Amino acid sequence: MGAVLTQNTSWSNVEKAIAKLRAEDALSADNIATVAKFKLAEWLRPVGYFNLKAQRLQNFCRWYLAAGGFKLLCVVETEALRRQLLTVNGIGFETADDILLYAFERPVFVIDAYTRRLFSRLGLIQGNESYKALRMLFEWSLPPDPALYGEYHALIVRHAKSPCASRPACEKCALRARCSAALGSE
DNA sequence: GTCCTGTCTG
DNA sequence: CAGACGGGAC
Structure with missing residues (x-):
């Protein structure tokens, strides 16, 4: 659920919404699937x-319940599970992969806007590659370890929030010696 | 390309 | 107070 809520939204705001759902005792697929939409929207x-x-x-929770819940979904092979997730209106490539990695612990490397910005500044990618091309690049370059992918992605987010922000602070960046975007600003 | 559209950061 | 924010649908 966090994967849907964090679309184009910082995680600190998602935590507030999740706390609200918990306070309303609504943090379950059953409750979210059946509650009045205007109520859910307010939360x-x-x-x-x-x-x-x-x-x-609601689209996601109804799909999840119709699919039989977590235990049944856990036995679905990763590619098939991604295809199923992508049939849900509101779940695109990144959200599907967030769910595959963090909820189902599959070795799937999540690509986001931060990954594109950081690695294109470093000079390692162009930045306009397709989603899948970038995911494959990372998955070919790293061992298929879900814990590693999760930590790596979290570190990309952290780095892209502070030194490598849209307005970068290259003088404070630990990677500046290896970064093609920083060389010009020395 | 446009819409969705609240909160946090600098 | 402007811009950014772990996007996706149309």
């Missing part, structure tokens, strides 16, 4: 796009 207010995300969260 999701902190994440922005709350009407849109209320619909998407």
